[in-house]
Amino acid sequence: MALQITESCVNCWACVDVCPNDAIYQPDRDEAPHFLISADKCTECLGDHADPQCAAICPIEMAIVNELGEFLNPPGSLTGIPIEKLKEFGLWREAA
Amino acid sequence: MELPVISNNAPAAEGGGCSSSGCGTAPDGLAHLPDHIRAKVQDHPCYSEQAHHYFARMHVAVAPACNIQCNYCNRKYDCSNESRPGVVSELLTPDQAIKKVLAVAAEIPQMTVLGIAGPGDPLANPGRTFDTFRQLSEKAPDIKLCVSTNGLSLPEHVDEIAKHNIDHVTITINCVDPEVGAKIYPWIYWQNKRIFGIEGARILIEQQQKGLQMLTDRGILVKVNSVLIPGINDQHLKEVSKVVKAKGAFLHNVMPLIAEAEHGTYYGIMGQPEPTQEMLQELQDACAGDMAMMRHCRQCRADAVGLLGEDRGDEFTMDKIDVMEVDYEAAMVRRKAVHDAIIEKLEAERGVAKPKPTDIPEGSRPVLMAVAGKNGLVAEHFGHAREFLIYEASPAGVRFISHRKTELYCGGMDACGDGDVVEAGASESLLDRNIRILEGCEVVLCSKVGYEPWAKLEAAGIAPNGEHAMEPIEEAVMAVYKEIAATGKLLPQADSLKVA
Numbered sequence: 165m166a167l168q169i170t171e172s173c174v175n176c177w178a179c180v181d182v183c184p185n186d187a188i189y190q191p192d193r194d195e196a197p198h199f200l201i202s203a204d205k206c207t208e209c210l211g212d213h214a215d216p217q218c219a220a221i222c223p224i225e226m227a228i229v230n231e232l233g234e235f236l237n238p239p240g241s242l243t244g245i246p247i248e249k250l251k252e253f254g255l256w257r258e259a260a
Numbered sequence: 261m262e263l264p265v266i267s268n269n270a271p272a273a274e275g276g277g278c279s280s281s282g283c284g285t286a287p288d289g290l291a292h293l294p295d296h297i298r299a300k301v302q303d304h305p306c307y308s309e310q311a312h313h314y315f316a317r318m319h320v321a322v323a324p325a326c327n328i329q330c331n332y333c334n335r336k337y338d339c340s341n342e343s344r345p346g347v348v349s350e351l352l353t354p355d356q357a358i359k360k361v362l363a364v365a366a367e368i369p370q371m372t373v374l375g376i377a378g379p380g381d382p383l384a385n386p387g388r389t390f391d392t393f394r395q396l397s398e399k400a401p402d403i404k405l406c407v408s409t410n411g412l413s414l415p416e417h418v419d420e421i422a423k424h425n426i427d428h429v430t431i432t433i434n435c436v437d438p439e440v441g442a443k444i445y446p447w448i449y450w451q452n453k454r455i456f457g458i459e460g461a462r463i464l465i466e467q468q469q470k471g472l473q474m475l476t477d478r479g480i481l482v483k484v485n486s487v488l489i490p491g492i493n494d495q496h497l498k499e500v501s502k503v504v505k506a507k508g509a510f511l512h513n514v515m516p517l518i519a520e521a522e523h524g525t526y527y528g529i530m531g532q533p534e535p536t537q538e539m540l541q542e543l544q545d546a547c548a549g550d551m552a553m554m555r556h557c558r559q560c561r562a563d564a565v566g567l568l569g570e571d572r573g574d575e576f577t578m579d580k581i582d583v584m585e586v587d588y589e590a591a592m593v594r595r596k597a598v599h600d601a602i603i604e605k606l607e608a609e610r611g612v613a614k615p616k617p618t619d620i621p622e623g624s625r626p627v628l629m630a631v632a633g634k635n636g637l638v639a640e641h642f643g644h645a646r647e648f649l650i651y652e653a654s655p656a657g658v659r660f661i662s663h664r665k666t667e668l669y670c671g672g673m674d675a676c677g678d679g680d681v682v683e684a685g686a687s688e689s690l691l692d693r694n695i696r697i698l699e700g701c702e703v704v705l706c707s708k709v710g711y712e713p714w715a716k717l718e719a720a721g722i723a724p725n726g727e728h729a730m731e732p733i734e735e736a737v738m739a740v741y742k743e744i745a746a747t748g749k750l751l752p753q754a755d756s757l758k759v760a
Contacts, residue, residue, distance in 0.1 A: 174336050175351075176380060178325035181387070182452075213452045221449040223326060223335040242329060243526045244446050253521070253529055 165231065166206035167216055172227040173198035179218035179228075184209060188218065226257065297510070300427060300481060302606060303372045303599060304404060305567065309554070309660055310609075312567070313636035314602045317373040318364050320357035321350065321563040322388045326380035327412050328448040328464060330434075331526040332487060332517055335380075350563065351379075354391040356578055358399060363581045364565055365400060366591035368572070369598040371565075373428075375406040379563075383413040386420070393424040402592055404428065408485070412448055412464050414471025422478050429475055430513075431468055432485045435493050436503050438462035443492050446526070469507065476508030483511040483554065488535045488543060489527070490517070501547040512547060513554035516540050537700070541661060567635075617657060617738060624750035626654035628661070629737050630698045630722075632706035638728050638736045642709035643691075648698060649733065653741035658734045666694045695720050703740055705733075 169179075169188075175198055180188045187205035201218070208230075209216045219228045219236035225243065228236045239256045240247055250256035305312035326335065352360065365371050374396060376382040382389040393405055406428040407421065414431065421429060435441045441461025448460040455463065475482050484504045486497050493500075501512050516535045519527035526532075535543075544553050566572035630648040632640035650661040691713055698704060704722055707729040717724045728736035744750055 176324045176326065176335055177385070178327070178380070178449075181325060181385070182449075215453060217452060220452065220454045221325075221327065223329055242447065243331075245526055245529050249529050253524065255524065 165208055165210075166203040167201055167208055167218060167236070168203075168229050168231075169199050169201055169218075170227055170229055171196075171198060172224050174224055174227075175199060176223065178221045178223065182217040182221050184212040184217065297481065303603060304406075304428065305373065310606060313633075314370060314606070315373070315599075316368050316371040316565075316567045317375060318361065318371055318565040319375045319377045319563055320352055320360060320392065321379055322352050322354055322357045322392050323376055323378055323382040323385035324351055324380045325384045326410075327384040327450075328381070328410050328460075329446050330410075330487075331444055331446065331532075332489070332519060334524045334528075336524060350577060352578070354388055354395060356581075357392045358395045360576055360578070360581050361396060361403065362400060362586045362588050362591075363584045364576050365403060365595065366586045366588060367576075367584075368566065369591070369595040370567070370602070371403075372599065373404045373406060374400075375408065377408040377430075381410050381412070382407050383409045383417050386413070386417060390420055390424065393426060397424055400588065400592075402595060406430065408432070409471075410464070411468030411471050412450070413467070415467055415474055418471060418474040418478065421475070422480065426480070428481050428483070430483045430485055431472055431509075432487070433465075433468050433472075433500055433504060434486050434489070435461070435496055436465055436469070436500055437496060438465060440493050440496050441465055444487075444489065469503075472504060472507045472509060482509045483513060484509045485513045485515060487517050488514050488540055490533050490535050490539065492532075494535070494539065494543060497543060498546055511552050511554050514540065514544055514547065537662065537664065544662075617655065617742065619742060620655045620745045621751060622655060623752055624655050624745055625752070626652050627703070627741055627744060627750070628652055628701045629703040629705060629740065630664070630701040631733050631737065632704070633733050636733055637730050638705045638733055639707050639730055642704065642706040642713055642724070645706065648701075648704070650701065651733065651737045653737050658737045658741075664697045666697060691716060695722070698722055702744075705736055705740065 166187075175190075177199075180199065185205045185207055187202045187207075188199050189202060191200050213220075216228070216236065222228050222237060223242065225237045225239050225241060226235050230236065239250050245255075247256060301308045301311070303311055303315050305315045305317050326333075329335075361374050376389050376392060389407065393407075396403060396405065405424065405426045407426055408430040409432070411431045411433065414429075434444050438458045438461040441464060442458045445461050445464060447454050447456045448464050449455075450460070450463050472482055472484075482504075484500075486493070486500055488494060488497060497514060504512065517527065517532070519525060519532045519534050521528045521531070547553055563573055564571050565576055629651050631638055631651060632642055632645035633649050634640050645666055647663045647665050649663050652659050652661050695713075695716055698717075698720075701722055703725055704717060705725050705728055708726050709717070709724045714724050725740060728739060731739075
């Protein structure tokens, strides 16, 4: 059971500092251009916090997904920008 | 005849003997500050309008994380109100930041201030932020340290701020009412939870106000930044100004919202209007009765380097710094000499009481003038000006109002070799645009102006004036105002009709 970071990530470091398991790391450029979550270490914060901390502080929608590929912060959920507007500006995409 | 004010007490409402820029008769200068505070700000370009002509600052981008969301910010770029949007800063580690600061301070001896302003919130990155401050206070004790914050984590870090000798803190406070706040901040991250809406805004406001009070109780100077958002907090900012003044903030900087759709911010995408120049000035004037107002803010990037009107960041990228050799001991000696010379000059200016202009007929109307300035002088070619400084001349004297950004339409010899205009069509529309931003001004002062812009300026009712090249700005503005006054054009309409 582990969360994952998608290519929407902007490398702002916010999640790194709040992860209780030190599970978030900056890989080699070849592996990914953004932070990744170590599946071995991630507990989705069970037992530590009510909400997974990376998803609770992440400012970017669609950047954190669960094992099913579902967005923890779906489009519009953080900014409040309506879906139609996101589509109009090319900022909307469906979960994997 | 008026006697010059020589006491340290606050001058009377109409001003006194203070001669520095932004002081004079304007109620928004720093003349009211006691000497020990003025000494702290006299070489700080962001706190003193006078200093910003001579002293430079730099920001290092060591603080990427943020703990709140603002509707004017898109974290995919940097914060649009701290940076030119769409341009991502080179994020630095604290060690890289130290290297960069020492290199810049050696290269630009006028640099007095190092600030950490982002690109996220410095206090949401306490490890990286305070590591940078700690190392710098050891290696470069002659550099002043500042930090900007949204205030959410401020109370828990006030002691650490005091410990590192950071005596300037800027808090961005856009509201004191959670209902207004909910329209500006969609969420905050607080005690391991994301908190949305009014409750989030309430906590943020509470922490900002608490942090402000804790800082001023410790004698740390606090500037408050507010983003003016028409229809959201425009009227409310007057209240904000009163509240923060009561808590001891010493300067209020109201900045215009930047909201363009291509920045991808909530306000940009939702079509939230930006304020006009007039709205901004009106609000600054309304707040000025209660509070010292900053009007020379350039809303600079979180990695800006140089004087406030310029950005020399490109000269100091990490690959360039890596090959620079810096002898900071030697640089400190040179820096001190440069700083002392500037301070001496400023003190001399301050010591001379600027008399109220004498030969302006009472009842003359004020005139707005735009100046292409550099280092406090009328020193820039019209086509090379990256910004115009707007001054108001009136029978009470000259006061600085604001700056207006331009787009360069003339790249000069560098860009076009033999001085040809780069592209006729493009240069034309940029020139028209630059003339449009001077709306409301009757004169533009510059060191030189070409034939084509001269004709267009005149056609737009703005008199180009290159006769005061290299003169101090305020003297030049007053001289031109006197020339206009001598023609009788400044008297009330009815009087001039009678004359005619």
